Amino acid sequence: MIPLPAGLIVRWRWPIVAFWIALVALIAPVANEVHARLQVGGQNMPGSESTRAEDLIRSQFSNDFTAFAVVVVKSDSLVVTRRRYAAYVDSLTVALQRLPFVLKTLNWRQGGGLAELKSDDGHIAVIVAGVRQVNDNDPTSYTLQLREVVDSTARAMGAPDAGFETHLTGGPAFDFDTRTVTAEDSRRLEQAVIPLSLLVLVIVFGTLVAASVPIAVGFIAIEITLGLIAMIATWTPMSIFVLNITTMVGLGVGIDYSLLIVTRFREEMAAGLNSHDAAVATIRTAGQAVITSGATVMVGLVALLVVPLHETRSVGTGGLLVVGTSILLSISFLPASLAILGRGVEWPHVLSRITAPLRSEVGWMRYAASLARHPIRAIIISGGILLVFILPVSQLRIGLPVSGWFPKDTEAGRGLALLEQMRAGGSLQPIRVVLHTTDGTGLWDADRLRGLKAVSDAMYRDPRVRLVRSLVDVRPGIPLWQYILAYGDTAKARARSPDFVRAYLSRDGTAALYDVVLADSVTLDGSLEAVRNLRRIDVKSLPTLQHAELMAGGFAPSSLDFRDELLRRFPLLVLLVLGVTGVMLGVVFRSVLVPIKAVIMNCFSVAAAFGLTVVVFQWGIGAKVIGIDGPTRAIFVLGPVLVFAIVFGLSMDYEVFLLARIKEEFDRSHDNDSATIAGLAATGATITNAALIMILVFGAFAFARVLAVQMVGFGLAVAVLLDATVIRMVMVPSVMHLAGRFNWWPGYRRRTGASGDYRRGSAGSLPPPPAP
Secondary structure (H helix, E strand, O other): OOOOOOOHHHHHEEEEEEHHHHHHHHHHHHHOOOOOOOOOOOOOOOOOOOHHHHHHHHHOOOOOOOEEEEEEEEEOOOOOOHHHHHHHHHHHHHHHHHHOOOEEOOOOOOOOHHHHHHHHOOOOEEEEEEOOOOOOOHHHHHHHHHHHHHHHHHHHOOOOOEEEEEEEEHHHHHEEEHHHHHHHHHHHHHHHHHHHHHHHHHHHHHHHHHHHHHHHHHHHHHHHHHHHHHHHHOOOOOOOOOHHHHHHHHHHHHHHHHHHHHHHHHHHHOOOOOHHHHHHHHHHHHHHHHHHHHHHHHHHHHHHHOOOHHHHHHHHHHHHHHHHHHHHHHHHHHHHHHHHHHHHOOOOHHHHHHHHHHHHHHHHHHHHHHHHHHHHHHHHHHHHHEEEEEEEEHHHOOOOOOOOOOOOOHHHHHHHHHHHHHHHHHHHHHHHHHHEEEOOOOOOOOOHHHHHHHHHHHHHHHEEEEEEOOOOOOOOOOOOHHHHHHOHHHHHHHHHOOOHHHHEOOOOOEEEEEEEEEEEOOOOHHHHHHHHHHHHOOHOOOOOOOEEEEEEEHHHHHHHHHHEEEEEHHHHHHHHHHHHHHHHHHHHHEEEEEEHHHHHHHHHHHHHHHHHHHHHHOOOOHHHOOOOOOOOEEEOOHHHEEEEEHHHHHHHHHHHHHHHHHHHEEEEEEEHHHHHHHHHHHHHHHHHHHHHHHHHHHHHHOOOOOOHHHHHHHHHHHHHHHHHHHHHHHHHHHHHHHHHOOOOOOOOOOOOOOOOOOOOOHHHOOOOOOOO
């Protein structure tokens, strides 16, 4: 137990409340800027093949482009060869070229009629703008300026009235739109969840003031955490995922912990204590329960820091900050505020009389007693339900979703839809394959060019590959001897085509680059298999490339490396969470069976959540309810990892609340059955109410517009729903009844007589864990 200065907190209640309010006021301006400081794309993993490929490309190839912006134009009535259409495309191209951060532009007219820059039917045209970094600005920051130029040019040319549809897409635009959508979803869903949570709390407490205090704590915890994350993001990269996760977890645990504190404070007041003494008693009892519960949540979040990946460490950091802030608020700001409010926490009293029938405990006592009479039947029924939900886990496929990965109701998403319509969507994310010699020799001679061509031919053997751009793939159909002749004089070749040679041959001539464009029919998940095939090309088997290495970089290769590394680390994360949580519960409850049972039960709820995620997302059953058009056919690896790490600790909250009360009753009566009935009856309403709020919070984010956030929100909501109903309210008490006094072995000392003496063991003389 951590000794809490309860008296000191109550004595200094006004300064404590003033401190937290001042802190929120100071940090709010920084918190409002957090979405602009977060990264959408993941940071490359040190040592991975994709990272080494990207590093080599950046260091050895003279390409000033840091990103590409893509403008897509469509007209249903005109084709690109018509004068008005061509004039509009040229005007857009010139306007973009005038921007200081645009290095070069390319359209189908400038590109010598490149087919990939216009659709086959001629109704869609594409303009590519190479964006360079100016004054250390992130290319994403140019998106607004690019769109302003595109929109102003469209208006000046009368494009909207003429039926032209124009969209800016590409990497920077997707990053910008994803950041914007994520921030908007956080605000929108938070605004939707808070009134619903307030309604539940009004029903739970029967007063408006008591219901409003937990909402305030959740809001303060989120605001402070987002401000801290914004500060951290200035010196280390933080993933955009942390924004929604922080909002979800902050609202959930902030309201949950506050619910426990307020409930205990009102109980102490009802027992006759004044507001100051009630606050002190609340800190010493429910405050300790909050610390114990919060510690179990933080175990899973700490485990995320063990995985050396940008996304997991960002979420782990954000989660630790918001849970830690919620705990501090619950044991300082909240009881201090309650001590100030006193009886005012019961206002208005009329609500309490109206909602009293909804808070009756008689039903919980009857349910707990009936469960005690038939524990085996309850275990069989609840176990069967869980088994049905767990079975789909066997079909879980970890990968990239076939569709819906990018937010579709954004300008970048609409631009991508047009590219896919002209079967050019794959050109936005080419696989960048670099071949370099390990002995420092050049690639210009005829023998090496033959090797480069052999590698290109091997790439084309994969039916997923639509186009390869390289030194030996300028245009289809050019024979090898022409390349040998063209590159025979290195200086002349560089002078004749400086931009092309610089883009695909390193400065020292020891590395060559291949841009591999996949067919538009290839899904994101299929692109991972294409990367595997590319990496299987054995360049060392070619006589002229025995001292060469082939590496793949870009979106798909980095996603594959991310997936493989996270899956490799996942077992360690699971063992760490299970082991530390089990030891913590064993120490708190002086038991061997209790932590083992708790860990197993939690695994059931998490596995069932994974199974339902497969059903809804991977199979698409019921997916349209949450705005998903069809089956994703694969689950993004970050979803299951985050769901496990977060929900394992959150669901353990309810285990602690329930077992702590049962243990308190057992230490008084030494009757396991009566203690289990009393503990379940006393905490059943609290657990289900707290879980209902969690489900509202997490479930709301299942309706977000970023697919990865939807997966996490859905998984968390389902896991909490199953945990608070089937697990905690049925299976756990049923097993407690069957295990009897062995629940508390070896800390239990059996009573031998009326004198109160006990047999072996010493835990009976220790104070019980605090009950909420």
